[in-house]
Amino acid sequence: METNKKFVVSYAPHCHNGDRISKKSYNMMLAALPAVFFGILQYGVAALSVICLCVSTAMAWELLFNRIMKQPPTIGDGNAALTGLILGMLMPPVVPWWVIFTMTFVTILLGKVVYGGMGGNPFNPVVLGYAITRLSWGVFLDVDASLAPGYIFDFNMANPIVAIKSAVWTGAGADAAAAFPPQVLLLGQHCASIGTMFGLGLIVGGLYLIVRGYLRWELCLSYLAGVIVTAALFSAFGPEGKYAGAAFHVLTGFTLIAAFFFMAEDSSTPVNLIPMLIYGIGAGVLTVLIRNIGAYPDGVIYAFLLMNILNPLLDNIRPKALGKVVENE
Amino acid sequence: MDKNKERLLALCLMAALFLVGAVCYAAYSQEEPNRILLDFGGGQGKVMFGHYEHFEDFDVACIDCHHTAEDELSEMQKCGDCHLKSMPKGDPCVARKDAFHNQCIGCHEDIGMDLACGDCHVK
Numbered sequence: 380m381e382t383n384k385k386f387v388v389s390y391a392p393h394c395h396n397g398d399r400i401s402k403k404s405y406n407m408m409l410a411a412l413p414a415v416f417f418g419i420l421q422y423g424v425a426a427l428s429v430i431c432l433c434v435s436t437a438m439a440w441e442l443l444f445n446r447i448m449k450q451p452p453t454i455g456d457g458n459a460a461l462t463g464l465i466l467g468m469l470m471p472p473v474v475p476w477w478v479i480f481t482m483t484f485v486t487i488l489l490g491k492v493v494y495g496g497m498g499g500n501p502f503n504p505v506v507l508g509y510a511i512t513r514l515s516w517g518v519f520l521d522v523d524a525s526l527a528p529g530y531i532f533d534f535n536m537a538n539p540i541v542a543i544k545s546a547v548w549t550g551a552g553a554d555a556a557a558a559f560p561p562q563v564l565l566l567g568q569h570c571a572s573i574g575t576m577f578g579l580g581l582i583v584g585g586l587y588l589i590v591r592g593y594l595r596w597e598l599c600l601s602y603l604a605g606v607i608v609t610a611a612l613f614s615a616f617g618p619e620g621k622y623a624g625a626a627f628h629v630l631t632g633f634t635l636i637a638a639f640f641f642m643a644e645d646s647s648t649p650v651n652l653i654p655m656l657i658y659g660i661g662a663g664v665l666t667v668l669i670r671n672i673g674a675y676p677d678g679v680i681y682a683f684l685l686m687n688i689l690n691p692l693l694d695n696i697r698p699k700a701l702g703k704v705v706e707n708e
Numbered sequence: 709m710d711k712n713k714e715r716l717l718a719l720c721l722m723a724a725l726f727l728v729g730a731v732c733y734a735a736y737s738q739e740e741p742n743r744i745l746l747d748f749g750g751g752q753g754k755v756m757f758g759h760y761e762h763f764e765d766f767d768v769a770c771i772d773c774h775h776t777a778e779d780e781l782s783e784m785q786k787c788g789d790c791h792l793k794s795m796p797k798g799d800p801c802v803a804r805k806d807a808f809h810n811q812c813i814g815c816h817e818d819i820g821m822d823l824a825c826g827d828c829h830v831k
Contacts, residue, residue, distance in 0.1 A: 423736075428729045428731075430729075431726070432733065434721075435723075436726070438721070454719070455714035457714075473736075536758075
């Protein structure tokens with residue numbers, strides 16, 4: 380019997396650095412830790428419980444679905460834990476337990492399991508799970524509402540991305556954004572979800588992922604370039620003072636976590652150079668468009684969902700195959 | 709690390725994190741509301757009200773707004789307990805929106821602050 384395998388057909392990632400999936404997952408969790416620890420430090424025990432419950436319930440749901448579908452357990456690869464951790468990073472510090480349980484259930488089931496598990500998912504599970512939960516129980520994921528009881532900081536406690544939304548409509552977005560200079564946003568002196576407060580931590584984690592080969596810099600850079608150029612164009616050519624500048628858009632909301640952690644999800648991102656650039660720039664442009672002229676304060680989640688839908692089409696832009704067809708005479 | 713060890717590590721991680729999460733969740737108790745979010749679904753957006761800023765920075769007493777309380781140590785009623793979204797005809801109590809507008813804008817005008825909608829309402 381012929382046992383030699385000449386062709387192995389497998390799902391993305393097609394280009395990797397030789398590591399196991401578990402190593403990638405745990406390295407990504409390591410990269411996220413500076414931002415996560417800072418968030419827990421600022422928000423305290425409540426944030427710790429949100430992060431712990433997100434990670435553990437995501438793993439538990441995956442284990443349960445493995446059992447139901449009679450598959451070998453896949454929680455050892457760390458992907459469920461990573462999904463839970465990134466979801467937790469997007470959460471405000473106080474979230475009811477049942478919202479966390481439902482969100483991780485939806486994320487694992489609709490984001491991964493229904494597509495046959497990791498690698499088959501067309502959408503980034505975190506983005507999909509967050510979007511569904513946000514649409515269903517938006518008030519529980521509202522950072523302002525979550526911070527209402529019990530938190531007092533000695534810095535401006537308005538969530539920047541929400542604060543400028545109404546200011547943009549009254550034509551004073553740039554003024555509102557001036558209350559949040561870049562150093563304040565980089566050093567986490569503003570209110571945001573647990574894992575997106577500390578801009579510097581996210582950047583350090585992202586650079587670690589790029590250096591270790593877990594994140595393609597083309598995706599990350601093209602996304603940030605898309606955000607920067609679009610925000611700069613709005614700022615330069617829009618009505619004077621109406622729109623916030625590029626630095627504000629890069630350092631607030633989910634931009635940095637998207638650039639470094641959403642982009643490192645293999646299945647929902649393209650594998651070739653030109654599609655990567657289109658994907659990144661497209662997501663960046665959509666992010667700022669939704670923020671500046673759309674209804675939602677932060678456009679990252681919907682920008683990524685839309686680009687995820689486009690991804691299979693983008694993947695059709697492939698390099699020309701090597702060699703040539705020779706007609707038999 | 710082989711697959712079995714990875715799985716064991718993941719199971720331990722899951723159990724430990726769930727325990728920590730559940731204990732922290734149970735132990736965390738809501739403190740007194742220093743900031744409250746007034747979100748009534750109006751077109752102008754929600755308003756963030758800071759108790760702390762008002763009594764620390766502007767020297768506003770609790771009973772200046774919670775006018776049903778006899779003194780600072782009494783139980784404070786919530787605004788929405790009496791000021792409903794719409795009041796029955798003939799009820800002397802003003803509706804919630806008017807109560808907030810009268811109280812907030814009136815007080816700010818008294819100290820010379822001319823407010824635009826967007827100064828309080830955020831989307």
